[in-house]
Amino acid sequence: MYDLVIRNGKVVDGTGAPAYDADIAVKGNRIVKIGKVTEGAREEVDATGKVVSPGFIDPHTHFDAQLLWDGCAKPALAHGVTTIVPGNCSLSLAPLKAKHRMKLVGMFNQIEEMPLKAFKEGVVWDWETFSEYITRIRKGLAINVAPLVGHSVIRLWVMNEAATERTATDAEIAEMQGVLRECLDAGAAGLSTSYVDMDEKLLPVPSRYADAREVEALASVLGEYGRVLQIVPEFYDSDLTIARLDQLAELSLKYNIPTTFSPLFMNADNVDAVNRVMARVDEQFARGARVWPQVQTRPIDISFSFSVPSLLFMRFPSWYRIMRFGTPEEIIAFFSDADNRKKLIPEVAPLQGLWPTLVLRHVETDANQKYVGKTLKEIAELRNTTPIEAMMDLSVEEGLEAHFLSAGMGHNDDAKVAGLLNHPHVHIGASDGGAHILSFSTYGDTGYLFSHFVRDLNLMTVELAVKKITSDTAAIWGIPDRGLLKEGMIADIAVFDLSTIARGEEKFVNDVPGDGHRYVRDSHGVDTVIVGGGIAWSEAEGYQDVRGEVLPGVREMAAA
Amino acid sequence: MPVAQLSRVRKSILPLIEDDWSSIANRELPDLSEKDGVSSLQSWNLHVYMRAAARMGTGSNDILPSDVIFIEPPLAHG
């Protein structure tokens, strides 16, 4: 008698080998048989006509805060994601001294667009060390978590205010190495750092005050454990990206560690630049360095309202400053003032090309419902004004709750993006899951990979797509016993229908603590998601078993 | 494996402690006067120079300890 049997599925096992028909039997948390299973089980899943694959691993997320109130990382689990990596981009929620909490919340708010209110109302701050944070999130964990520790946070722990003022002394670097060791012993999957991000005061984050010798000292500690270094390079410039990946390659070779960087976008105007970056990646791999560029599957769509600062306006100082530092009342007054408008309008001239495609997606008042779904250009014609004035007028009329969507802003040339996704040295990821919740949905990138690139465009095989987001990811991140359907492996499994799998429409929901909102996408075509041998989510019954673990696990466990 | 196997990319350095435009110019561009060296570096490193101009920098020194500093102009591509 087995605990669980998945019958009659098409097994895509994560190795890249052709799919085959088989049943899969599970005992406890492990796969014990793949083939014809005649014996019964306590629980059965009928996978007739469906793909059975390893659970997906999402290597670039910011679920750090959400995990404190939601151990499923909803809706990631429902999309078939069974393991997430939070703590990217130099930011994690531990280790963190009580006196630095609001500083870190400010950084999360600025960089990842996590609302301040969610931290204030959704979080009981009862940890300081990384180990205490892990203990805290482990309760109620339904999804596996392979957490990175953030370089900016380690720096803050050791150097306090000086973390954003200067390079570290030798003694401080030694102390940071000790703190990193403690985090790795407590289960951290690696270290993240950033070369581009700005804090809540629009000043560089702590990790940007580290010199190369500090980064190397931390990489040497990662080398003791063979764990990952993740960075955000200056992705807007290919020469800078190449200089960073060369820096990573040297660290990878010297300390024998895997490294990864993101984002890497393929746009109409940067094809040659991306090709140059990829040629360099190939050369570095040929030397034996592991430098994995992470590429996201979805195109860049940005939603915005003027109630929160938006990425879209970061380049336009007058707009960004009022959005970042103004109260709603101040922003409304600012937009209503004719003199201000004279200054604001010319500044966003580079956005000219957007107006014909920028769509009004949500308003609060009845009077403006008639414009929802129309482009700003169409609305401007109806209202006898210009698109940009219409955008400001609507925002004022709606108390800033007029929401706009700018779709297909980049990374949307299917053939070119598919070329990247198929590349053997490209690591598929970079979803940013759990971040930017008021700008776009960061969930469902795996559904989009299968619906768009595999099924609709036929630009990738299902076997390769599965391999790229399961066994490749587990291998890059050193996550043992997962990412493959093989006897003896842990039973993290996704059952989905290749003819219907997709990311749902983006929708604005109210499920963030502090009465907050976010953009999400439901999963379509995913039938059952199994974590550690238990059904964690099914289309029929929703969220169920709670068997998530912290990976790769505390050191003693990994060694045992 | 030797670095020589890598193709040529634009030359850059990572700053040493206390490095600023002048010290980098003197070390990396010894054939130029300090003044010419500094202005060359600034023109090749707008990602640093523009940030300082926008007062998004670090106080007295424009250069962050983590910055990549190019010590030559962009290579011709294509």
Ligand SMILES: [Zn+2]
């Ligand atoms: Zn990120």
